[in-house]
Amino acid sequence: xxxxxxxxxxxxxxxxxxxxxxxxxxxxxxxxxxxxxxxxxxxxxxxxxxxxxxxxxxxxxxxxxxxxxxxxxxxxxxxxxxxxxxxxxxxxxxxxxxxxxxxxxxxxxxxxxxxxxxxxxxxxxxxxxxxxxxxxxxxxxxxxxxxxxxxxxxxxxxxxxxxxxxxxxxxxxxxxxxxxxxxxxxxxxxxxxxxxxxxxxxxxxxxxxxxxxxxxxxxxxxxxxxxxxxxxxxxxxxxxxxxxxxxxxxxxxxxxxxxxxxxxxxxxxxxxxxxxxxxxxxxxxxxxxxxxxxxxxxxxxxxxxxxxxxxxxxxxxxxxxxxxxxxxxxxxxxxxxxxxxxxxxxxxxxxxxxxxxxxxxxxxxxxxxxxxxxxxxxxxxxxxxxxxxxxxxxxxxxxxxxxxxxxxxxxxxxxxxxxxxxxxxxxxxxxxxxxxxxxxxxxxxxxxxxxxxxxxxxxx
Numbered sequence: 225x226x227x228x229x230x231x232x233x234x235x236x237x238x239x240x241x242x243x244x245x246x247x248x249x250x251x252x253x254x255x256x257x258x259x260x261x262x263x264x265x266x267x268x269x270x271x272x273x274x275x276x277x278x279x280x281x282x283x284x285x286x287x288x289x290x291x292x293x294x295x296x297x298x299x300x301x302x303x304x305x306x307x308x309x310x311x312x313x314x315x316x317x318x319x320x321x322x323x324x325x326x327x328x329x330x331x332x333x334x335x336x337x338x339x340x341x342x343x344x345x346x347x348x349x350x351x352x353x354x355x356x357x358x359x360x361x362x363x364x365x366x367x368x369x370x371x372x373x374x375x376x377x378x379x380x381x382x383x384x385x386x387x388x389x390x391x392x393x394x395x396x397x398x399x400x401x402x403x404x405x406x407x408x409x410x411x412x413x414x415x416x417x418x419x420x421x422x423x424x425x426x427x428x429x430x431x432x433x434x435x436x437x438x439x440x441x442x443x444x445x446x447x448x449x450x451x452x453x454x455x456x457x458x459x460x461x462x463x464x465x466x467x468x469x470x471x472x473x474x475x476x477x478x479x480x481x482x483x484x485x486x487x488x489x490x491x492x493x494x495x496x497x498x499x500x501x502x503x504x505x506x507x508x509x510x511x512x513x514x515x516x517x518x519x520x521x522x523x524x525x526x527x528x529x530x531x532x533x534x535x536x537x538x539x540x541x542x543x544x545x546x547x548x549x550x551x552x553x554x555x556x557x558x559x560x561x562x563x564x565x566x567x568x569x570x571x572x573x574x575x576x577x578x579x580x581x582x583x584x585x586x587x588x589x590x591x592x593x594x595x596x597x598x599x600x601x602x603x604x605x606x607x608x609x610x611x612x613x614x615x616x617x618x619x620x621x622x623x624x625x626x627x628x629x630x631x632x633x634x635x636x637x638x639x640x641x642x643x644x645x646x647x648x649x650x651x652x653x654x655x656x657x658x659x660x661x662x663x664x665x666x667x668x669x670x671x672x673x674x675x676x677x678x679x680x681x682x683x684x
Contacts, residue, residue: 228281228303231281231293232294232296233294233295235548235551235552236294236295236300237297237300239556240296240297240299240300240303240304241301241304241492242526242529243297243298244300244305245493245496246492248301249262249301249305250263252302252306252309254309257274257275257282258272259272259275259302259306260272261302263286263288263301265297265298265555265556266555266559267559269286269288269298270286271286271299271302272284272286273285273302273303284296286298286299288555289598290555290598291591292591292594295554297555334348408425408428412425419445419448422441422445422448423445426442426445426462430466435466435469438466442463442466446459453486456486457483457486457487460483460486463475463479464479467479473501477498477510480494480497480498481510481513484498484514484517485514485517485518490518490524490527492526492530495514495527495530498510511527514527515527515528515533525541525549525553528540529553529556534556534560534561537556537557538560538561538565541553541557541565546572546576547568547569547573550572551592551595558598558599562600565599566596566599566601566605569596569599573596573609574609574612577616577617580623581620582622583622583626586620586622586623589623593606593610596609603634607631610627610631610634614627
């Protein structure tokens, strides 16, 4: 089940994930080899996914208007929900249990088991010593790489470096060997430059409920490690967790806010946590600050769509060059601002058609035009765009072939729409006379071609 994302566009996965974390997947059921669920976005949609042996996808269907599965975020949301279901189902798996167990649960259990089994106790002692050695070597190398001054050290300083390695190694295991608090602090101060040591010390303080000192160390680590964004992020997550535990609401909100504006990717889980912590008025104020800080962020559209700020989302899409953003939020803007979205698609598709040179590119162009055709009152614009591209690029034979196939499909779809309009005005008796339910007879009685020789739509 790990490779199902290969079947979807990246933008579709992003939108589907936002539905999943927004808990918009309802009535989720797994029966034998089939998944069913309802997804509430702007409307309610029903999804059915057939499986082979619970792990391989066989068939996927959704009631939404998306023309193909790779554009359907509702199927993505259901598959994320299925992954969550599998994790719960596999909770008896030992690796899964260990990964989700708390420190406070593991340590007492280890003490009990090791007291009962001397052989296991020796193996565990060997394991933590060798593991600590590996861990320290790794972090020491990382520190030396990050520190500009370490590059200037002479070979004569290597002995001092080896001495430090031994000291760091002993710090890793002090709490297991019942070292005094003074000895632990003394060794830590000697190696205060090491992010690993400070992290170990924070864990030691948290374990012993010395929360004030842990907060102080984490705040200092933010300054000492400011040249490494990854380390700063880890320290902020630790502070966030600590403030939540201590019930310090303002400090907690501050750390979550900084995590949101400092990260490369917009974590919607953090947004939900922040929103849950605040009152309605507090959230509106914080949300507006986030809008300002993340105005140029690549994922700001996710926040706009989550907060239903469709005017801001549309402006974002229109200001962004290319069709990627318009495609990413297509299903949302289709309901809210279809006219503006249609104009954006027409403009961008004319531009990208000029640069396309391969059959794969033309397939992509056709998919975009098919998507454009699902917009209200778009069929005439679609047909005129196809006609324009055929006339403008007569030498692109592969493009012409793909566009001709698409044109036939669009003709059929438009014919269906016209027939529905006509039938809506007919009395019930005349509808029955046309044998509408019998598709073979019905297709013979009414013409399917709705375009004249000039390529313009016929009016009935």
